[in-house]
Amino acid sequence: MKLKKWALLLAFGLLLGLLAACGGGDSEDAATEGEGTEQSADSADGENVLHFINGDTIPSMDPSMATDEFGFQFIGATMEGLYRLDENAQPVEGIATGHKVSEDGLTWTFTLREDAQWSNGDPVTAHDFVYAWQRAVDPNTGSEYGPYMMSGVIKNAEAVNEGEVPVEELGVTAEDDYTLVVELEQPVPYFESLTTFSTFMPLNEKFVEEQGDKFATSTDTLLFNGPYTLENWTSTAQEWDLVKNENYWDADTVQVDRINHVVVKDPATSVRLYEEGSVDRATISSDLVDQYSTHEDYQVVPETAVFYIKMNQTRNEALANVNIRKAISMGFNKDALVNEILNNGSIVANGLIPKDFVNLPDSEEDFREVNGDLVTFDLEKAQEYWEKGLAELGIDSLELELLGGDSETSKVMNEYVANQLSTNLPGLTVNLKNVPFEQRLDLDTNMDYDLQISGWGPDYLDPFTFLSLWITDGGNNKMGYSNEEYDALLQEAQSELATDNAARYENFLEAEKILFEDAAIAPIYQSAEAQLVSPKVQGVHVNPFGATYEYKWASVGSAE
Known part of the structure; x- marks a missing residue:
């Protein structure tokens, strides 16, 4: 990172x-x-x-574009992927409640919880992961971390990023709203821990596309599905707040109401x-x-x-x-x-x-x-x-x-x-x-x-x-x-x-x-x-x- x-x-x-x-x-x-x-x-x-x-300021809150610790820190606090790390740095339930791996280690099938929401009330679904991962390796996005984290890991990620095949051929599909199927290029011993990283966070396609170039440039152009939301933030802000996300599926666990940050x-x-x-x-x-x-x-x-x-x-x-x-x-x-x-x-x-x-x-x-x-x-x-x-x-x-x-x-x-x-x-x-x-x-x-x-x-x-x-x-x-x-x-x-x-x-x-x-x-x-x-x-x-x-x-x- x-x-x-x-x-x-x-x-x-x-x-x-x-x-x-x-x-x-x-x-x-x-x-x-x-x-x-x-x-x-x-x-x-x-x-x-x-x-x-x-x-310092946060350079980017776009999970596809963030390349630094500041971005990763606040994306991690406000977003949630399939899993997140516990106190022992072990993956525990996030949006996924569990998964199965094929015998050859190439196909991972994740079962997603049905009570996860975005901060605007939309449900978090498998389609949000498909869109986000495709966006991260789409050459038109210009992501550094998408190709870095996914090439050689997710099937066809490198070929997609090089423009050889369409993004739809990336090895990630929504079997239904709450079942995500991921195909790997080869067995990846650390893949479960990868899913906790910012680049693998889901994105609400409708919201992102509506925001266009303004997406992730301020609080008003962000959606959150993690323990906190980010308030009072712009890309040049010298002060902002993490605020408990009442729409988070595990909000009862979150005990801190607000975390103020000043540069x-x-x-x-x-x-x-x-x-x-x-x-x-x-x-x-x-x-x-x-x-x-x-x-x-x-x-x-x-x-x-x-x-x-x-x-x-x-x-x-x-x-x-x-x-x-x-x-x-x-x-x-x-x-x-x-x-x-x-x-x-x-x-x-x-x-x-x-x-x-x-x-x-x-x-x-x-x-x-x-x-x-x-x-x-x-x-x-x-x-x-x-x-x-x-x-x-x-x-x-x-x-x-x-x-x-x-x-x-x-x-x-x-x-x-x-x-x-x-x-x-x-x-x-x-x-x-x-x-x-x-x-x-x-x-x-x-x-x-x-x-x-x-x-x-x-x-x-x-x-x-x-x-x-x-x-x-x-x-x-x-x-x-x-x-x-x-x-x-x-x-x-x-x-x-x-x-x-x-x-x-x-x-x-x-x-x-x-x-x-x-x-x-x-x-x-x-x-x-x-x-x-x-x-x-x-x-x-x-x-x-x-x-x-x-x-x-x-x-x-x-x-x-």
Whole structure:
């Protein structure tokens, strides 16, 4: 998932995880954006109310178009797919009450509940899923996540997106109003968890088509079928509310009446608001961790988001040189960055798959532990690769641009990385380009950058959610990386080995090694978040993938 979350943590702890989802978020932006501070207070009319901070505006509330943690967070709170994640990150009943899988693993038949409604009173039916999934892969829609999440998973998704067959041939049909049949390209071990993700949410076709280009640009152009509705929101709003959805099929479970969100980018301001009692949760930036680490409300929340430097091999020919990339990957001190700049419980990343994310099948061995450290800070080797790369290019100096977020903590981290590389690699000049989160997403999409600090939070519980980012011409690659052996390993893992999970993971282990032999990216850290959380905030689940927070089961407790 695009990691807005990452901006969160950075901005508050230098990163939040948001990620994710999922993908290409900026560390600093994510830290500020994805993480929120919450407050609970009783309003005058007796409502149970929470107050959160969001790191930035929400770029998109369109499930087909959202690519960042902020969008995923609020789509997840206001929408519901076939399933949603419980406190143990396991899929539980959503619009589906159950499903059956054919013996070959290719056909999934979902039974939908008949008491689910849209916020306008329309019933939620199987046709809403068919329309939404077709729309997500329709090339006329222009979705990034539709093709990314569905190609190679839903039958004919790739062919539909490439215009080879009509959308009606996508492998999803409504057998009747409350029976959804999904045909897969091959068995997908993690498919049930995929159905919890924003891209797979249903859409009311009549409403969406009536709104046209205005769909999902404001509260008035949205419909909801989840625990909350989104009120007082436009695409430029600095403040908005999640409001309990009385039409939600499980509304009796939802205990919080309103969750107010205000955009705040400055971590010091968020902590001040917490101290004043205006919010119930605040992310702590690195400079404040020592001051608040003994506070009774202090806690560290480990995350599964990983942050790294993307190296665009197309805009600057020097980055097409593997020795230049290796030099950059090894040429900055990650320990100092994690311990002194982040200082929030984050840990150094020396690979792509995060620690404590997945174990090898039928094993207690953590994937990260098995594959070990694939790239570490090594100044001597970095300088050797640097000199070799410059010689191959026939130059003695190089100027590169580093794209990052514009939050205060993001700027600090960006400056540190730029200074380390410029200092440690003789002849290198790194110029900073700090921009708002949404602009950074646009620059990434257009591959208009040299280096970019980015991050990824998983979209489902499988290594493929990370490794698929770097498939040749993949929707999230956006840096021109290509390796035929890498592609083949992942293709085999998702096809011939789809029913042999142990063999799949062997391919994943090897593919990750290739990624760092090529120095495709330069890993920086795996995020954690240092927070002050009021004891009033109860029942909020932190998801390992998808939307960062689950608020369906949240409640407002006593401050005592």
